[in-house]
Amino acid sequence: xxxxxxxxxxxxxxxxxxxxxxxxxxxxxxxxxxxxxxxxxxxxxxxxxxxxxxxxxxxxxxxxxxxxxxxxxxxxxxxxxxxxxxxxxxxxxxxxxxxxxxxxxxxxxxxxxxxxxxxxxxxxxxxxxxxxxxxxxxxxxxxxxxxxxxxxxxxxxxxxxxxxxxxxxxxxxxxxxxxxxxxxxxxxxxxxxxxxxxxxxxxxxxxxxxxxxxxxxxxxxxxxxxxxxxxxxxxxxxxxxxxxxxxxxxxxxxxxxxxxxxxxxxxxxxxxxxxxxxxxxxxxxxxxxxxxxxxxxxxxxxxxxxxxxxxxxxxxxxxxxxxxxxxxxxxxxxxxxxxxxxxxxxxxxxxxxxxxxxxxxxxxx
Numbered sequence: 001x002x003x004x005x006x007x008x009x010x011x012x013x014x015x016x017x018x019x020x021x022x023x024x025x026x027x028x029x030x031x032x033x034x035x036x037x038x039x040x041x042x043x044x045x046x047x048x049x050x051x052x053x054x055x056x057x058x059x060x061x062x063x064x065x066x067x068x069x070x071x072x073x074x075x076x077x078x079x080x081x082x083x084x085x086x087x088x089x090x091x092x093x094x095x096x097x098x099x100x101x102x103x104x105x106x107x108x109x110x111x112x113x114x115x116x117x118x119x120x121x122x123x124x125x126x127x128x129x130x131x132x133x134x135x136x137x138x139x140x141x142x143x144x145x146x147x148x149x150x151x152x153x154x155x156x157x158x159x160x161x162x163x164x165x166x167x168x169x170x171x172x173x174x175x176x177x178x179x180x181x182x183x184x185x186x187x188x189x190x191x192x193x194x195x196x197x198x199x200x201x202x203x204x205x206x207x208x209x210x211x212x213x214x215x216x217x218x219x220x221x222x223x224x225x226x227x228x229x230x231x232x233x234x235x236x237x238x239x240x241x242x243x244x245x246x247x248x249x250x251x252x253x254x255x256x257x258x259x260x261x262x263x264x265x266x267x268x269x270x271x272x273x274x275x276x277x278x279x280x281x282x283x284x285x286x287x288x289x290x291x292x293x294x295x296x297x298x299x300x301x302x303x304x305x306x307x308x309x310x311x312x313x314x315x316x317x318x319x320x321x322x323x324x325x326x327x328x329x330x331x332x333x334x335x336x337x338x339x340x341x342x343x344x345x346x347x348x349x350x351x352x353x354x355x356x357x358x359x360x361x362x363x364x365x
């Protein structure tokens with residue numbers, strides 16, 4: 001009999017939490033929530049009970065605790081004449097709710113997830129902080145941000161009153177003095193990337209290492225066709241380019257591939273049917289949801305990060321290697337260099353920060 005410990009099912013422990021969490025997909029929707037226990041055995045019991053409860057709620061039509069659902073519910077309520085708010089206040093709140101939805105959608109895209117899968121409980125103080133910083137970076141005034149936060153707070157209050165969350169993250173953010181809270185970045189080791197890749201089937205076997213070699217977003221690379229790769233007839237760095245079309249905001253971006261990425265491409269077998277690099281035999285010819293697939297593989301292999309963290313790893317390593325902050329920004333597709341600075345300069349020494357910021361906005365060094 002094997003003494004190997006059985007991998008827990010449907011539970012995981014985030015790096016920034018002492019508690020075990022539940023993650024389960026029911027009727028196509030992924031549900032994540034804290035089990036509020038540090039015991040793996042107790043978490044497994046709670047998870048089983050909670051999954052049964054969730055499935056019962058699903059059958060009764062009561063299960064939809066997604067952030068977008070809560071926002072839509074409040075938005076619709078603002079159209080009601082029975083609302084206690086004035087017409088002007090309702091108009092202002094609806095404007096803010098649209099900005100909240102747009103900004104959180106952009107944030108989800110950047111971290112490789114889908115806002116449609118975002119549960120209300122996942123809107124933490126760090127997410128509120130990210131919302132504020134993105135609004136600041138877009139150039140809006142402090143008074144506009146404060147109006148947005150008022151609407152955001154009322155939204156989360158409404159969600160809390162429905163019993164979907166225990167605390168209002170906007171109020172928590174305001175109590176701490178509106179200080180920026182950035183999530184810690186987990187940098188996967190080469191060994192963990194290798195184990196994760198080995199677990200993946202078919203062309204997905206090459207996917208994590210290609211993300212590590214390019215810093216691309218998951219969706220950008222999952223839908224990359226061979227036709228958008230040029231220069232492979234002379235497969236050396238400086239000659240091979242990728243055109244990325246499925247980008248955030250649909251802004252087409254061209255990147256010059258490093259030798260590590262080129263070598264990976266040369267190993268990938270091509271399909272006679274699908275035009276995509278990371279192809280499969282489905283009707284559409286590519287993997288539509290690699291992030292969720294790799295979450296499962298990561299649970300099996302002990303990969304304690306997300307696929308999106310490979311993008312962070314790429315950026316930090318290039319900065320330490322000597323790329324300028326502007327070159328990294330343009331290469332990975334950040335809309336503003338301020339975003340690149342916020343996320344990555346905190347991982348550099350003072351000497352490294354001076355070096356990466358020293359060559360102006362030319363983006364080539």
